[in-house]
Amino acid sequence: MQLTWTERPEHGVTIVALIGSLTHDESGGAVHRFVRQQLEAGQACFLIDLAGITEVDSFGLGELVTAMADAKAAGGLVKLLYPGMALRGLLLIISLTRTLEMFDNEAKALCTFPPPFNQSTVRSEYFVG
Numbered sequence: 184m185q186l187t188w189t190e191r192p193e194h195g196v197t198i199v200a201l202i203g204s205l206t207h208d209e210s211g212g213a214v215h216r217f218v219r220q221q222l223e224a225g226q227a228c229f230l231i232d233l234a235g236i237t238e239v240d241s242f243g244l245g246e247l248v249t250a251m252a253d254a255k256a257a258g259g260l261v262k263l264l265y266p267g268m269a270l271r272g273l274l275l276i277i278s279l280t281r282t283l284e285m286f287d288n289e290a291k292a293l294c295t296f297p298p299p300f301n302q303s304t305v306r307s308e309y310f311v312g
């Protein structure tokens with residue numbers, strides 16, 4: 184199932200609800216590109232809602248990790264909401280549960296972000312070159 188998503192702002196955080204397969208064939212790097220575009224536009228905090236994900240492969244996992252690394256390098260954050268048991272288990276096996284914060288409650292997840300970021304908190308020099 185092709186990956187699609189919706190996005191909405193909430194207290195300075197962009198909530199991205201993914202729907203479909205987070206795989207090489209279906210997403211093709213779209214999540215990473217979206218986060219990068221948002222970072223370039225000054226948005227730094229992301230909560231990735233995975234409730235609608237039906238399948239994840241190593242490429243999809245890499246997209247989440249790369250998005251998180253890009254956000255962190257630019258002074259932002261990426262956190263996961265509603266990861267399925269299979270994804271949660273995979274992240275545990277490969278020791279990424281310390282790197283990618285996961286939540287099963289949107290309100291609690293939002294409370295873990297700093298106060299709303301403004302554009303000046305995103306380090307623009309990250310995108311040079």
